Amino acid sequence: MTVARLRAGRGVHGRIRSVRGLDRECLPSVTEYFGPLFGRLRFNSGSWAQVRCVFHDDHHASLSIHRERGAFRCFARGVCGGDVIAFEMSKSDSDFKRAVRDLGAWV
Numbered sequence: 740m741t742v743a744r745l746r747a748g749r750g751v752h753g754r755i756r757s758v759r760g761l762d763r764e765c766l767p768s769v770t771e772y773f774g775p776l777f778g779r780l781r782f783n784s785g786s787w788a789q790v791r792c793v794f795h796d797d798h799h800a801s802l803s804i805h806r807e808r809g810a811f812r813c814f815a816r817g818v819c820g821g822d823v824i825a826f827e828m829s830k831s832d833s834d835f836k837r838a839v840r841d842l843g844a845w846v
């Protein structure tokens with residue numbers, strides 16, 4: 740669902756349309772956003788951190804998070820997305836606008 744919604748925001752040539760209301764400068768950083776959820780993230784040499792997944796009852800570290808973009812993928816359930824907005828949408832089951840507002844980046 741998340742990926743489809745993000746793709747819907749792209750223009751005909753694959754460029755991301757400017758989305759009225761979103762100021763990416765106001766988004767929390769990867770560390771700021773994920774810190775309260777997972778504590779201090781330990782990134783490997785490929786810039787990915789493995790943590791216990793919040794999308795299911797995870798007993799291993801099935802969820803990978805990227806240091807720079809906040810992209811994420813759960814290798815157990817296939818939940819994935821490209822940034823903190825996509826993560827917030829998946830976590831709180833909210834739409835794009837709601838998620839951006841909750842992240843304090845809707846202007």
Ligand SMILES: [Zn+2]
Nearest residue numbers: 792794813816
């Ligand atoms: Zn998972």
